Amino acid sequence: MVSRMTLRPVLTALALVLGVLFAPGVGVLGGGATQAHADTKLTHAQAAARFSSSGITWSSSGGCSNRNIATCTSFDQLNLATAQGAQTLKSATGCALNITGGTETGHASGTYSHWNGYKLDFGKSTCLTNYVHGVFAYIGLRGDGAPQYKSGSGNIYADEGNHWDVTYYNCGGC
Numbered sequence: 001m002v003s004r005m006t007l008r009p010v011l012t013a014l015a016l017v018l019g020v021l022f023a024p025g026v027g028v029l030g031g032g033a034t035q036a037h038a039d040t041k042l043t044h045a046q047a048a049a050r051f052s053s054s055g056i057t058w059s060s061s062g063g064c065s066n067r068n069i070a071t072c073t074s075f076d077q078l079n080l081a082t083a084q085g086a087q088t089l090k091s092a093t094g095c096a097l098n099i100t101g102g103t104e105t106g107h108a109s110g111t112y113s114h115w116n117g118y119k120l121d122f123g124k125s126t127c128l129t130n131y132v133h134g135v136f137a138y139i140g141l142r143g144d145g146a147p148q149y150k151s152g153s154g155n156i157y158a159d160e161g162n163h164w165d166v167t168y169y170n171c172g173g174c
Contacts, residue, residue: 040080041117047075047083051099054087058099059123070106077103079117084171085155086120092172095127100163112167122164132157132164 042050044065051058062071075083090097101107101121107114114120122128136149136157146158146165153172158165 039117042075042078042080042083044074044076044078047078047102050083050087051075054090056086056090056097056099058102060100060104067104070104072104073099073102074104075102077115077117078120079168081171082117082120082168084174085166085168086122088172088174089122089166093128093131095125095131097128098123098125101165112169118169119165119167121160122166124163128164129159132159 044067048058048065058073058075060071060073062069064072065074065076066072067074067076086097086099099120100123101114101119103114103117105115107119109115112118132149136151139148139150139156142148142158146160148159149157151157151172154169155172156167156169158167
């Protein structure tokens with residue numbers, strides 16, 4: 001019989017391994033997500049072509065696409081899975097989608113950030129809000145107070161008041 005003294009370290013190690021394997025965007029079993037450094041990056045033109053072909057629009061307060069200017073909306077260095085996630089969202093909802101924030105400077109930093117290609121901002125619409133509220137699971141407030149919803153594929157939708165801030169860990173079932 002195995003004693004508690006030897007079983008506890010084994011269970012602890014197993015829990016740590018499983019935690020890594022199933023962590024969003026890290027493990028090999030987490031729905032196809034890969035580590036940040038291994039993501040396929042798109043140019044602005046490549047992402048824009050994908051969005052146009054799916055009927056997704058975009059706008060910027062500065063009327064530009066320069067990644068280094070905060071008032072622009074840039075897709076330079078956007079992860080392919082993020083672009084595909086937006087396309088999946090458009091297809092699933094049938095809603096008009098307008099991207100108001102991409103990979104440009106001026107957003108919060110972090111591994112799963114706009115700058116690193118994991119996030120897009122979408123303008124608010126009744127159609128999109130009703131879809132998120134009706135289909136995705138409410139998971140509580142983010143540290144800044146934004147209500148968050150999690151899709152079935154694990155992507156996170158945060159209601160930032162005048163837009164949806166979406167973190168794409170994967171393509172959303174593309």
